[in-house]
Amino acid sequence: MSHTFRALLRKVGSGPHTGEKLTREEAATATRLMLLQEATPAQIGAFMIAHRIRRPTGEELAGMLDAYEELGPQLQPIQSSYPVTVLGIPYDGRTRTAPLGPLTALVLATAGCPVISHGGDRMPTKEGAPLIEFWQGLGVDWIGLSLAQVQTVLEKNWPGFYLSPDSFSPGTRISSLSGANWQTSSSCHYGVDVVPLCRPRSCGARICSPTHRIHVPGSSGAAGCTLLTTVKGLEGSCDLPRERTAIIGLSNSSTLPPLCPPALPHPPLDRLHLHARDFGFEAKNVPLTSVPDLVETMNSLLNGNPSELMQSIVWNSGFYLWRCGACSSIEAGIRRAETLLIQGQVKQTLQTLQQATMPLPTL
Incomplete structure (x- = not known):
């Protein structure tokens, strides 16, 4: 026991x-x-539950x-030419909707925007499908790649993926130890969501994070992310x-007119309410039926075949x-994304990434 x-x-x-x-x-x-x-x-579980009930502050995070x-x-x-974009996601995976992250990362990389995602294996309590399974279905296996290899991939402006079980054993040990409590703690969730990637203050990373909107701005600003x-x-x-x-x-x-006063300092945030219907994309979210089914639709999309997943x-x-x-503009981004997909350039990026992440042959 730690005193x-x-x-x-x-x-x-204490209440x-x-x-x-x-x-x-x-903290x-x-x-x-x-x-x-x-x-x-027991101490770790009690801390996580207590922190979840009380809610952590930005300074604590x-x-x-x-x-x-x-x-x-x-x-x-x-x-x-562009800051590294870190696409942060919850580590408990997906159960209801198709994940857009892998193909979005490929589109961004094809356009010259370096991007890195991160994740792990299936985790409680949700036990949803993790991104690593969709990457494997696309022929890219990040398991076993060293951090140096991921660094090389990122430096070539290909999409990178940071697999926590391979690169950050303390986080893996505590997640398996704490089980359900790991996912109920927003403090620990936010830690794995942001930190083990790039130093935001030194690489200019844009962290696209699932939102704990009250606390993320303050903690990110205090940690040097602008x-x-x-x-x-x-x-x-x-x-x-x-x-x-x-x-x-x-x-x-700076290019966005303020829609409302900044929510919180460190850094100030402009609020944007984005309606899919204003851009012609309003529809049901693509459901996740199974990993193999969605991977098949992903590959069809990369061949230029239209689908609801392509629209998403x-x-x-x-x-x-x-x-x-x-x-x-967003409209220009939509046109460019569609062009890159239809012309097969995103598929070419995937093929290059497949070659770059192939395991070395054993002698």
């Missing part, structure tokens, strides 16, 4: 009247003790980011919905091409 952690747990979990907020340094210490498993499983940055491996800055996009997307992801309004927060959106990818990619600075 240091017990004191921090007492501050967080609404006597509980206290942690300082940034205390970093608590996270470090959990990741290194110097705290016991920034401290947690500090711990992940200290312990986790990191990709290095690259030379590129290029931020938050999206209330499909199943907690940054995939744009087609059935409802997408609620988006944009920092550094064009819609999603068009927004991110604009947000990355590759296109002057």
